Structure formats: structure tokens, C-alpha cells
Amino acid sequence: MKKHYLLMALAATAFAACKKDGQKPQDDRSLLAGTAAAVCEPCQTAPKDLPDVISGNRTLYADTCYILDGKTWVKNGTLTIQPGTVIKGVKKSTASDASALIVTRGATINAAGTADCPIVFTSNETTKAPGDWGGVVVLGDALVCTTTGTAQIEGINPVIVPAGIDYTYGGNIASDNSGTLSYIRIEYAGAVIQEGNELNGLTLGGVGCGTTLDHVEVMYGADDGFEIFGGNVNGKYLLSLANNDDQFDFDFGYKGNLQFIVSVIKPSVEYAANNSNGIESDGGQVSSCYSRPVISNMTIVGAPNCTVTSANQLLNGARFRNNSLFAMRNSIIYGYPTAVRLESTPTINSYNNSVLCGTRTDSSYFFNNAVQACVTAFATFTPHASTTSNTVAGLNLTDAFPAIFAEYFDALTASLAPAGAPTSNGTNFCGLSPLNCGFAYNSTTYKGGALDASGNYWLGDSWIRF
Numbered sequence: 001m002k003k004h005y006l007l008m009a010l011a012a013t014a015f016a017a018c019k020k021d022g023q024k025p026q027d028d029r030s031l032l033a034g035t036a037a038a039v040c041e042p043c044q045t046a047p048k049d050l051p052d053v054i055s056g057n058r059t060l061y062a063d064t065c066y067i068l069d070g071k072t073w074v075k076n077g078t079l080t081i082q083p084g085t086v087i088k089g090v091k092k093s094t095a096s097d098a099s100a101l102i103v104t105r106g107a108t109i110n111a112a113g114t115a116d117c118p119i120v121f122t123s124n125e126t127t128k129a130p131g132d133w134g135g136v137v138v139l140g141d142a143l144v145c146t147t148t149g150t151a152q153i154e155g156i157n158p159v160i161v162p163a164g165i166d167y168t169y170g171g172n173i174a175s176d177n178s179g180t181l182s183y184i185r186i187e188y189a190g191a192v193i194q195e196g197n198e199l200n201g202l203t204l205g206g207v208g209c210g211t212t213l214d215h216v217e218v219m220y221g222a223d224d225g226f227e228i229f230g231g232n233v234n235g236k237y238l239l240s241l242a243n244n245d246d247q248f249d250f251d252f253g254y255k256g257n258l259q260f261i262v263s264v265i266k267p268s269v270e271y272a273a274n275n276s277n278g279i280e281s282d283g284g285q286v287s288s289c290y291s292r293p294v295i296s297n298m299t300i301v302g303a304p305n306c307t308v309t310s311a312n313q314l315l316n317g318a319r320f321r322n323n324s325l326f327a328m329r330n331s332i333i334y335g336y337p338t339a340v341r342l343e344s345t346p347t348i349n350s351y352n353n354s355v356l357c358g359t360r361t362d363s364s365y366f367f368n369n370a371v372q373a374c375v376t377a378f379a380t381f382t383p384h385a386s387t388t389s390n391t392v393a394g395l396n397l398t399d400a401f402p403a404i405f406a407e408y409f410d411a412l413t414a415s416l417a418p419a420g421a422p423t424s425n426g427t428n429f430c431g432l433s434p435l436n437c438g439f440a441y442n443s444t445t446y447k448g449g450a451l452d453a454s455g456n457y458w459l460g461d462s463w464i465r466f
Contacts, residue, residue: 145284
């Protein structure tokens with residue numbers, strides 16, 4: 001937010017989409033590949049449509065706006081996206097035809113933006129709105145909890161899948177590497193074909209912990225912000241902003257490590273009926289195979305008085321159900337009718353509030369957190385004394401609900417930064433296990449996800465928009 005208003009203006013400059021170019025040899029720009037310009041200036045040349053299928057290696061360059069007109073499937077090889085590149089999805093007449101980028105199992109994506117030059121996936125519409133296009137999908141070969149060990153990714157109409165494209169995910173390679181997603185913003189995505197069959201802002205299926213996932217924002221989507229089906233991909237510095245359904249959704253046995261995670265609700269946005277949660281976590285199709293996200297330093301922000309302006313209201317800050325276990329520490333949840341809800345017998349029975357540093361992977365833990373709720377703080381369980389239920393003021397944040405929405409993302413006001421106990425102290429980093437692929441939690445004295453490992457307010461960084 002601090003400096004790069006020029007980026008927004010340049011990124012919004014586009015020409016009419018040209019006809020799909022088919023699969024062409026990669027542009028001869030070897031001197032530019034993998035480097036970022038001193039000043040981020042995207043979309044300086046005429047836009048190019050991406051083909052239906054990218055087979056083999058290809059690089060997308062920052063000086064060109066790329067158009068997703070329908071679905072583009074990455075098959076084999078690596079898709080490299082240069083820092084500062086803008087990719088725009090064309091709005092389609094039906095959700096099943098929604099434009100999307102889909103990286104299939106066996107292919108990889110190398111999308112490593114920078115703080116000054118993020119990679120932006122957005123709508124091709126002049127006036128942008130949630131659901132203008134489908135989103136980004138990455139499929140991998142890590143474990144998923146289904147009866148067959150694989151699954152077809154949601155939100156895809158089989159009729160329109162090109163011949164030779166496999167859109168299943170899942171396998172047995174825990175450290176599977178689908179590439180890098182870093183300093184990326186995904187805007188106005190999501191496609192709801194029917195309930196339970198949707199594309200989200202970022203959909204990950206069977207993605208392993210060899211994959212890099214950090215500094216990713218998903219904003220104003222028509223379904224979930226982040227939905228992760230199985231796998232054990234780890235993540236840091238993830239922001240979900242005012243997406244229509246769940247801000248973070250875990251399914252089919254997801255077991256990753258997460259830190260410095262934030263979700264923020266904008267009260268004026270329309271939300272899904274009876275299903276808007278900060279976290280929704282479900283297990284899998286096999287009772288012995290469960291989801292278990294391991295989370296530290298998360299901030300889940302609802303709405304003042306837990307009320308949004310649309311008829312559809314918020315539900316739970318965090319909802320764990322259907323054979324989903326969890327470990328959550330050092331986090332802040334407020335502005336929802338219910339802060340944390342446990343549903344289903346296996347989930348409720350897994351909860352252990354007595355072993356402060358427990359490491360059993362068949363147990364759920366909820367320690368050292370601070371919450372507020374308008375109706376019920378803890379539904380169907382009693383937390384350990386290290387977790388406190390508070391008023392909004394009692395959370396002692398700098399400004400839990402700033403009058404000006406932009407101040408959530410201003411480093412000078414730092415609204416979500418802890419200003420005193422219980423959010424500025426009382427952390428504990430034991431029991432956050434297992435650790436996948438060498439993941440390390442950064443120890444902090446403060447709770448929540450708004451401050452980075454060095455105590456800086458990362459929500460005010462220039463790559464973030466709101």
C-alpha cells in the first residue's frame with residue numbers, strides 16, 4: 001500500500017485480447033529470464049492469449065499482459081512467470097467455462113514475484129467483481145484421504161478437458177514439489193458450478209511440502225480464498241481478504257505447517273449463505289485418514305458486532321469437523337458469532353486440553369490463543385487456561401476494527417498489531433509438530449499473524465492490495 005500506486009495503473013492498462021496463439025516456441029528473451037527490472041512496469045506490449053495447453057517449458061514476461069480466455073492447462077515441464085507479470089482472466093457466461101490456470105500433476109510452476117514486483121492474477125473486466133474468472137489450480141502427487149488415494153479436482157467440467165490432460169491429484173510422495181508460489185496476488189476469482197463443486201482463488205490438490213508457498217494474497221473471490229485438498233504443503237505470509245465463502249478451507253487429509261496467516265472480512269461484501277468461516281476444515285473419505293493443519297500466529301478478523309451488511313451472515317472463526325484434527329497456537333480470532341467450533345465425534349474426541357506440549361498426531365490441541373465471539377467463544381469444547389476469551393477491547397490490538405478499512409493494511413497505523421496482553425505475550429511454540437520438509441516456526445513473543453518474524457507489520461507491504 002505504501003508506494004506503488006503506479007503499479008496498479010500500469011497493471012490496469014490492457015488492450016483487447018487477441019486470438020489464442022496456440023503453442024508457440026518460447027520468446028527469445030534469455031537476458032530477461034529470471035530477473036526483475038529495477039522498476040516494475042508490467043504490460044508494456046500488446047497482450048497475448050495463453051493457449052489451451054502449455055506442454056514443456058515456457059516463460060511469461062513482465063512486459064506483456066497475458067490473457068486467460070478459458071482454461072489453460074500446464075502439462076509437463078515448468079511454467080516460469082517473471083516478477084511483475086500480470087495475467088488476466090476473461091469472464092465467461094457460465095461457471096463451468098470459467099477461465100483458469102491449471103498446473104497438472106507432474107508439471108511445475110515457478111512463480112516467484114518480489115515485494116516490489118508481485119505476480120498478479122486478476123480479472124480482464126474493466127469493472128472487476130468476485131467470480132469474474134476461475135482462479136489458479138496446482139495439482140500434485142502427495143497423499144490425499146480418498147478411497148483410491150487420488151481424486152479429480154473440483155470445479156472442472158470433464159466435457160471441456162482437452163484430450164491427454166489428467167486433472168487428478170494425489171499420490172504417495174510427501175515431499176512432492178509442484179514449484180514456487182511467492183509474492184502473488186489473486187483477485188476476483190472463483191466459480192461455483194454447484195455447491196461442493198467450485199473453483200477457488202487458489203486451489204491446491206495433493207501438493208507436497210517440497211513446494212514453496214509464501215507471500216500470497218487472495219482477495220474478493222466468489223468462493224473460498226485458499227482451498228487445500230490433501231497434501232502437506234507448508235505456508236507462511238498468506239492473506240485471505242473478503243472472499244465469499246471460507247477464507248481458508250482444508251479437506252481430504254491436509255497436514256501442512258502454517259505460520260503468519262491472516263484473514264480479514266470486509267462487512268460490505270456479499271458472503272455465502274450459512275457457510276462463511278475464517279477456517280473450515282474437513283477430513284477425508286477414509287475414517288482412518290484425517291486432516292490436521294498445524295497453525296501458529298494466525299489472525300482471523302470478522303466484522304464489528306459480528307455483522308455484515310448482506311443478508312448472509314458470518315458463522316465461525318474456525319470450524320473443524322468431519323474427522324478433521326488440528327493444532328493451533330499463538331493465534332487471534334474475533335468478530336464471528338462463534339470463535340471456534342468442533343463438530344463430529346472424531347473431531348471432538350481428538351481434542352486434548354491437558355497436555356500443554358503434546359505431540360500426538362492423533363490428537364487436537366488449542367493453546368495460547370486469544371479469541372472474542374458475539375455468541376459462543378468455544379462450541380462443544382473447553383479450552384486450556386492458556387487460551388482466553390475476551391471482549392474486542394480486551395484483545396488489546398492497536399485498532400481491532402478501524403473506521404477506515406484501508407488502515408488494516410497501513411504500516412503506520414498497524415491496526416492488527418498487538419498493543420498489550422493477552423495478544424502481546426503468552427506465546428508458546430512447543431507441540432507444533434510434525435514438521436514437514438524441514439519447516440521451522442519462528443518464535444515470537446506476540447500472538448497473531450499481522451507481524452512478521454522480525455516484528456514488522458507485513459500487511460502494509462507494497463505488494464498487498466485491498
